[in-house]
Amino acid sequence: MKATIERATLLKSLGHVQSVVERRNTIPILSNVLIDASGDGTIKLMATDLDLQIVENVQAQVEVPGATTVSAHTLFDIARKLPEGSQVRLEAADGKMLVQAGRARFNLQTLPRDDFPIIAEGPLPTSFELPAAALVQIIDKTRFAISTEETRYYLNGIFLHVAEDPAPVLKAAATDGHRLARVTVARPDGAEGMPDIIIPRKCIAELRKLLDEVDGSVRIDLSPTKVRFDLGNAVLTSKLIDGTFPDYSRVIPTGNDKLLKIDPRSFEEGVDRVATIATEKTRAVKVAVEKDKITLSVTSPENGTAAEEVPGDYAATPIEIGFNARYLLDILGQIEGDSVEVHLADAAAPTLIREDEKAPALYVLMPMRV
């Protein structure tokens, strides 16, 4: 293999690819990136952790087609340190790959490309396109609620399913058992009859990074076990979480009759301020809601107390309820408009938070009892 590629192009692609590669691997080839130069002037870069696979195509001048694998992190570090605007020459022969740019030369150990594992996609019967912006919205508004608790592995991702509501919709939900976030978008063509899937957290994180550079739409192909995101230059393929997402619609309260309307910014800032004195582990903030007056307070046995009043619209019977300040901030941070609806029932019941009835995103938060 002999090819020349611009340093900036190589760096950008390797940046995407190397984050899929785990830092420590028991299988040596998983540390490597597959570099496949083809005769039509493109180089394919590919990396995998056996659950997630990324393939990225970049332009290059290919003299001799061929393929090899080298350590992804090493090559990325090299590309990062090469001078800006330089041309990088890649030459692979006899189990070594020569990387040359300007007067710098690196001779890297390689592993044979035939050993490189490739995720067998199998048939992906469901196929649809989603605007990149819609996908960004889905991810941004739900990912904070993804659980990190390994024993409930089926919560370690974003749940995607379609429903008739009564209009056909695609819903994305994530929960960690304490709070839930859900985004609803119109069902794209081709998504009807789609199986329910749970996309793992790592795939979401990589996908979100790639989406920053995509303007148009993303093609999604999926089966009950695999999903593939085609973003033009890059293709991300991931195994899905093999589990059953809980029937979350049961926990979304429908009868919360106490409605509080409040400015999310002042609410957020108030919570953030009073939470300063809360101790690290239990950041409980008490929210006392009276007619058109909301009092936020925190009591810490070590530090003292803090309170702040925030204006808001409220007409129902007064209520006092506690929340984990961090959870509340996570949710309020997602609200973009200048008003948020907080639907309360009582101090022990789940609370519903959303911008308004038409907003695609809704959040459910369990209170904390102090």
Add this chain to the structure above:
Amino acid sequence: MSIRRLPETLVNRIAAGEVVERPASALKELIENALDAGARSIAVTLRQGGLEGIAVTDDGHGIARDEIALALERHATSKLPDEAIEQVRTLGFRGEALPSIGSVARLTLASRQAGGDGWRLVCDNGVIGPIEPAAMPPGTRVEVDGLFERIPARRKFLRSPRSEYAACLDIVRRLAMARQDVAFVFEHDGRRVLSLPGGQEREDRVAQLIDRELADNHVIIALEREGVSLAGVASLPTFHRGSADHQYLFVNGRPVRDRLLVGAVRGAYADFIARDRHPVMALFLSVPVEEVDVNVHPAKTEVRFRDPAFMRGMIVSGLRRALDEAGMRVANRADASSTELWQREAIPAFEAASPQPDWPARSAGGAYGGVPLFGDRQARFSGFAPSGRAEPAPVHVAAEPREFPLGIARGQVARTYIVAEADDGLILVDQHAAHERLVLERMRRALADGAVARQALLLPEVVELDEPACDRIEGRIVELAELGLEIERFGPSAMLVRAAPAMLGLSDVTGLVRDLADDLAALGDATSLKGRLDLVAATMACHGSVRAGRVLSVTEMNALLREMEVTPHSGQCNHGRPTWIKLAHGDIEKLFGRH
């Protein structure tokens, strides 16, 4: 085969299977008889671990001549004057021991009542001989020779003389611990193993039997509640062992083994001692006889309490109270071996051709040995000299070390240990361990003030367990709720968790509940939930405390010492290690050979 009534000798042998299974069990019966006879001193002689011979001599009230033969009959006893078996006040009462032993060995029973003559009777494997006169002081002497000699099947199942001896020693130890008023002498193969004077203080007797160092490292337990009294001796949390073998429980003077003790001890010492270390103790419960059933098993090593939870509570609060009063005390004397360490290492230093390479690590020993050195060796020591600092103490704290138990800080060694001068010695404090403990105690007080915050679960977690485990957890629902775990029954074999302690964050609730079920089964207490909460607190305490390696000013050091003095349990760190030790003046003098 027709059904027939078994002959008396065979019945005795069968009964012997229950009461006498090895020399130690025969010995136990004999010593108990001696104690029941009101003996003031008991001598036990063993040959070959009791396999060849056991002899127990007491100075009790003895047996009358015409009753000696009766004593060798089954179910003949003087210990149940009426029919009230629930009212047993003696150690024995079944009237089985002597005939059982007599049916499997050659038993010689000799006895003399005060003012009467002595008589002897031999029972050789169930065959009773004629009664003969015997010359002896008042009391009773029972000799058992050749146990199981005629029953090869039994004999085969006995262990080596050494392990039979160990079992016998354990029995003597337990019984001697229970009765510190009685003198005991124990000899094995002509060697005197134990010699305990009568009328000892309980703590002295216990220390002598378990571990002499316990004498300096114990707390006395005394608690009385609703007619039940608990007394005893327990080790300080800094004095512990690797196994729970040295925890003895006595109920009305009777040594018993009970799981109750294990759980209660674990609960009482939970915050002070690492999970795999065990304190040493001997606890004595005095319970009204109707509250306890001793007639559970012929060997009487088990008892049943009418109200086990109450007894457990007694033990936990008794231990707790004693430990609370002990406050910052620790096993705080540098023990004998460490004093020797100083001497051993210091002396070769004068002769060694080159300094020992590991000296800088043992700065204390090195400094001591290094003083008379000079030249290049002096230069070597200067390598670590800067780590020990002795700031001139400000005038206002320089005086009066006698006012403070932990003394006045004089400096810091290796940026890790505070050196303080107290009225009666030199005190070394591990600054990190001590401060960590202080922070944890403060945090725990804060936690105790308010209820534990609970994070309600959006998706209640169903935990499947077996039915008894669910029952046990269900019985503790209220207590668990106070600790922040809201749980309810969900069908016969599952529990539903509705809220978990907020401190634990997104942790594995299922695992927690499973651990709890195991704890409740094994220890009768929700140790793992408290344990996890404490672990979070302890981790925070660890991060929030002064690290080893930080230079402290004298004012800071003194502040730490003063806070340690007023904080309960500041004597040990969260893992049961001491936070400070004292080198008494006497110990220092010993190092210099001035005593």
